[in-house]
Amino acid sequence: MCSSDLFYSFHSFANQMSKIDAVLGSQWGDEGKGKLVDTIGNQYDLCCRATGGANAGHTIIYDNKAVAFHLVPIGVVQPQAKCIIGNGCVVSITTLFEEIESLRRIKVNIENRLFVSDRAHIVFNFHQICDGLNELNSGDLKIGTTKRGIGPTYASKMERYGVRMGALRNWDRFKEQYMRIYNIYRIRYNLQDYDYEGELAKIQSLLPELLPMIIDSVYEINKALDEGKKVLVEGANAPMLDIDLGTYPYVTSSSASIGGIVTGLGVSPHRVGTIFGIVKAYTTRVGEGPFPTEQLNAIGERLRSVGHEFGATTGRPRRCGWLDLVQVAYTTMVDAFDSLCLTKLDVLTGLETIKVGRKYLLDGKELPSMPAEAEDLARVEVVYDELPGWSEDISNVRSFEELPENARKYVEYIEKVLGVPIHFIGVGAGRDAVISH
Ligand code: GDP
Ligand code: IMO
Ligand code: MG
Numbered sequence: 001m002c003s004s005d006l007f008y009s010f011h012s013f014a015n016q017m018s019k020i021d022a023v024l025g026s027q028w029g030d031e032g033k034g035k036l037v038d039t040i041g042n043q044y045d046l047c048c049r050a051t052g053g054a055n056a057g058h059t060i061i062y063d064n065k066a067v068a069f070h071l072v073p074i075g076v077v078q079p080q081a082k083c084i085i086g087n088g089c090v091v092s093i094t095t096l097f098e099e100i101e102s103l104r105r106i107k108v109n110i111e112n113r114l115f116v117s118d119r120a121h122i123v124f125n126f127h128q129i130c131d132g133l134n135e136l137n138s139g140d141l142k143i144g145t146t147k148r149g150i151g152p153t154y155a156s157k158m159e160r161y162g163v164r165m166g167a168l169r170n171w172d173r174f175k176e177q178y179m180r181i182y183n184i185y186r187i188r189y190n191l192q193d194y195d196y197e198g199e200l201a202k203i204q205s206l207l208p209e210l211l212p213m214i215i216d217s218v219y220e221i222n223k224a225l226d227e228g229k230k231v232l233v234e235g236a237n238a239p240m241l242d243i244d245l246g247t248y249p250y251v252t253s254s255s256a257s258i259g260g261i262v263t264g265l266g267v268s269p270h271r272v273g274t275i276f277g278i279v280k281a282y283t284t285r286v287g288e289g290p291f292p293t294e295q296l297n298a299i300g301e302r303l304r305s306v307g308h309e310f311g312a313t314t315g316r317p318r319r320c321g322w323l324d325l326v327q328v329a330y331t332t333m334v335d336a337f338d339s340l341c342l343t344k345l346d347v348l349t350g351l352e353t354i355k356v357g358r359k360y361l362l363d364g365k366e367l368p369s370m371p372a373e374a375e376d377l378a379r380v381e382v383v384y385d386e387l388p389g390w391s392e393d394i395s396n397v398r399s400f401e402e403l404p405e406n407a408r409k410y411v412e413y414i415e416k417v418l419g420v421p422i423h424f425i426g427v428g429a430g431r432d433a434v435i436s437h
Contacts, residue, residue, distance in 0.1 A: 019273025020048075020221075020231040022261050025238030026331040028247075028285040030311070030318060031278040032343030034058025036424060037074045037234045038431050045229040047075020047083050048221065050264030051254040052236035053090040053123055053153070054099075055146040057312025061430045063106060068312040071096050073234050077108055084217050086233075087119035088254065088264020090153040091165065092128070093203055093210065116210075117217035118166030119266075124178075125199055126185045127152040133189060143250055144287025146313050154243075154253035156181060165214050168207065175200065218266030225271055233261050235278075239331040247374055250289025258335045277337030279328055279414070279422075281345045284318040286311045290378035293357040294321040307347040322384065324357035325417050330370040332418050340418065342411060343426035346433075351389040354410060358417070359383040387413060395428045400437045411437070 021044075025031045038060040041047060049056075054070040061067075062077055071091060075081040085091060100110055127149030134151065135142045145151060156162035161181050167174040182196050224231060237256035240246045245257050254260055262269050282303050285291050294300065300320040303309065309318035348354055360367045360380040371377050390404035397403055403411075403425075415422050425435040 017270065018225040018228045018230070020225070020233055020261065020265070020267060020271050021274045021276065022233040022235060022258065022272060023276045023278060024235035024258065024261075024335055024337070025240075025256070026277045026279045026328050026335070026337070026340075027238055027283055027324075028240045028291075029238040030057070030284055030286070030309075031238065031280040032341070032426055033235055033278050034060050034069060034074050035343060035426060035429065035431070036276060036278055036341045037232065038062075038077065039424070039434050041075045041078045041081060041232065043230060044075060044078070044081055044232040046221065046224050046231045047073040047078070047081050048086050048217075048231065048233050048265060049073050049084075049089055049236060050086040050233050051088045051256055051260040052252065053148055053150050054092055054095045055148045055150045055252060055313060056236035058234065058236075059312050059429075062108075065106070066429070067102075067106060070099055070313060072099050072103065072110070072114060075232060075234070076103065076110060076114060081113070083110075083114050084215070084221065085114075085116045085120060086217055086221070086265045087117040088260055089117070089120045090123050090150060090157070090254075091116060091120050092123035092149065093206060094125075095123075095148075097206055097209075114213060115215045115217065115220070116165050116213050118164065118169075118214050119218065120165045121153055121157045121162040122165060123149040123153045124163075124181070125149075126182065126189075126191060126194060127156070129191070129194075130185060130189050141249075142288060144289070145252075146287075146311075148313070151253045152185075168203070168211065168214065171204070171207075221265050221267060222271075225267070233265065235261075239334060240327060245334055247289050247377060248372075250287065250374060257331070274338045275335055277328075277332060277335060277340045277420070278343060279323075279340055280343050281323060281348050281410075282307070283321045283324050283327070284309050286314070286316055286318050290374050291319055291321060292326075292360065292377060292380050292382045293324040293355075294319055299351075302351075303347060306350075307344055322355045322357055323414070324382070325414070326357055326360050326367075326382075327370060329418060332420060333369070337420050339424075340415075340420050340422045341424035341426065342414065342422050345407060345411070345425055346393075346395045346427045348389065348407075348410070349394055350391055354387045354389050355384040356387065356413070357382045358385045385413075395433065397427055398432075398435055400425070400435055403435070
């Protein structure tokens with residue numbers, strides 16, 4: 001066999017490997033990732049979360065009601081799918097069980113279907129308290145976190161005294177690790193009257209149900225792939241909130257871009273298949289930090305009220321503005337999306353013209369990409385393209401051809417700028433309110 005034959009036979013082997021598809025955001029979160037996961041979820045055997053914690057809020061319409069998911073992968077509503085909260089996640093045990101309870105109330109069965117990685121780190125109550133204290137003590141430099149303890153838990157992980165789910169398999173060892181981290185926090189933050197015994201008792205009471213859910217997810221996910229199972233990852237947060245690549249320091253504390261899938265599940269990049277990027281037809285952001293296309297005017301108000309832009313996790317009003325294609329071109333570059341889903345096109349109906357951020361000027365000079373420094377991003381001047389709007393209700397449209405001409409032009413314009421096909425267009429919150437393109 002000559003070397004080029006060897007190369008091609010190797011490549012055809014690599015291409016036949018079972019792959020993980022990923023649904024990732026492309027902006028500052030809340031793009032509608034959950035909605036696409038729900039729409040395509042019936043195609044998958046295994047649905048996973050790889051990063052983040054209960055800072056995520058993914059809303060779907062289930063049984064005609066809006067249901068928000070924070071830790072549990074949305075795939076749990078698909079009867080054929082098993083779900084795993086991966087090793088890259090941070091998990092508050094009490095929040096997880098509250099979510100499980102609320103799923104039971106709407107008759108979603110999680111028995112033998114929902115698992116948590118033994119390598120996932122535990123969020124304790126003191127992590128959440130200290131998240132709030134960090135914000136309080138930061139004054140004007142606060143981040144606007146969800147106060148779910150995300151930053152402190154990832155910090156504990158990096159400082160190497162974090163406690164992982166697997167430690168719960170041996171209560172004495174767990175207690176020892178718990179006391180070490182609790183004492184570090186108690187001294188560092190001068191915590192008074194913290195009910196650590198109550199916290200331990202609560203966790204212990206949940207063990208009979210929790211322990212069977214704790215698995216070696218790295219082995220199980222790789223085994224599922226070897227067996228030819230179809231695996232989907234539900235991205236959480238978003239690339240502009242990525243700890244390395246986002247608008248630091250106004251970011252979350254995990255890798256919310258493609259890299260987080262690999263480290264957060266323990267899989268090789270060779271295992272990653274189709275990467276779906278979710279692009280909201282405009283931009284929103286929750287929390288602090290620069291937002292070049294923000295509209296602090298009637299347009300912003302309109303996008304918020306028509307798009308129901310209020311945080312699923314904290315209820316905070318989301319900041320709203322025009323679509324920013326400098327930003328989405330950057331996240332498209334980083335994540336190399338194969339396919340895009342443009343959500344909430346229906347929210348733009350009725351606008352006479354629609355603006356889209358196309359270039360950033362800093363001190364009069366065009367920037368080639370997103371600047372690294374938040375201070376620079378706060379100063380950029382945005383150059384906009386302006387496109388004509390449409391007035392027809394599109395919420396019941398189910399084919400691209402039936403969309404008003406200007407709506408089609410808006411979709412095609414985004415495809416052209418980003419150089420990636422838009423295969424799904426969201427025209428409503430329901431699972432079926434999607435146009436395949
Ligand atoms: P995620 O965090 O990326 O999953 O997004 P969220 O669930 O936080 O926010 C998206 C919101 O928009 C949810 O309430 C969805 O039900 C809703 N949604 C998703 N796609 C569409 C769409 O195409 N049109 C409309 N009107 N709502 C949508
Ligand atoms: P989904 O998955 C929107 C934001 C917070 C805050 C910053 C840091 O629903 O798209 P953290 O609590 O993570 O330390 O907060 O990140 N943030 C999100 N904003 N959607 C999310 O997730 C977010 N997850 C974190 O608002 O500005
Ligand atoms: Mg959300």
